[in-house]
Amino acid sequence: MLPPYVFVARFYASWQTRSKLYTIFQYPVGGIGDMFSLWQELGVFSEQTVQIYGAELACALDFLHSHDVIYRDLKLENVTLDSIGHVKLVDFGLAKELKNGERTNTICGTLQYMSPDIASEKPYSHYVDWWSLAVLLHIVVTGKYPYPNANATHHRHLRFVDYSTPVECSPELGDLFDKVAIRNYNFLSQ
Numbered sequence: 749m750l751p752p753y754v755f756v757a758r759f760y761a762s763w764q765t766r767s768k769l770y771t772i773f774q775y776p777v778g779g780i781g782d783m784f785s786l787w788q789e790l791g792v793f794s795e796q797t798v799q800i801y802g803a804e805l806a807c808a809l810d811f812l813h814s815h816d817v818i819y820r821d822l823k824l825e826n827v828t829l830d831s832i833g834h835v836k837l838v839d840f841g842l843a844k845e846l847k848n849g850e851r852t853n854t855i856c857g858t859l860q861y862m863s864p865d866i867a868s869e870k871p872y873s874h875y876v877d878w879w880s881l882a883v884l885l886h887i888v889v890t891g892k893y894p895y896p897n898a899n900a901t902h903h904r905h906l907r908f909v910d911y912s913t914p915v916e917c918s919p920e921l922g923d924l925f926d927k928v929a930i931r932n933y934n935f936l937s938q
């Protein structure tokens with residue numbers, strides 16, 4: 749069980765039937781809601797807001813990874829905002845214990861956020877969460893998915909697609925996309 753962390757919803761209990769797994773996590777009472785709803789309502793976020801949310805989500809992923817947990821379902825719908833606007837990761841249904849150096853190959857997650865290794869059934873590790881973070885940040889900066897027409901077949905080959913930093917980005921945010929995942933994916937997956 750994970751210790752409490754400011755940017756991760758607190759786990760309370762879980763149980764399983766023959767066909768279902770149930771988990772109970774903290775939901776921020778009085779919060780703003782989920783990031784997807786906020787994005788739909790407000791449109792693109794300011795770069796300053798993106799930097800704050802990006803840093804908080806990076807801290808959340810780093811916390812999970814340091815506790816041998818791979819998240820595998822980072823998307824706008826799974827990020828809630830508390831009453832003062834800080835992020836909380838929720839929905840750990842696809843999370844898995846994965847020790848440093850281990851790999852897994854389960855196909856899971858949401859296609860638009862899914863790393864090419866997951867889509868192509870290759871063994872992967874924690875780095876797939878960083879790909880999803882880069883996709884999430886791209887969406888809230890530009891208002892669109894980086895690969896809007898991707899289907900499962902196309903998605904397997906994304907590492908070979910030339911990614912262009914969105915014109916909406918400052919050089920600093922473009923550098924973040926370069927370093928986090930989208931262009932340097934081959935480096936991250938080593």
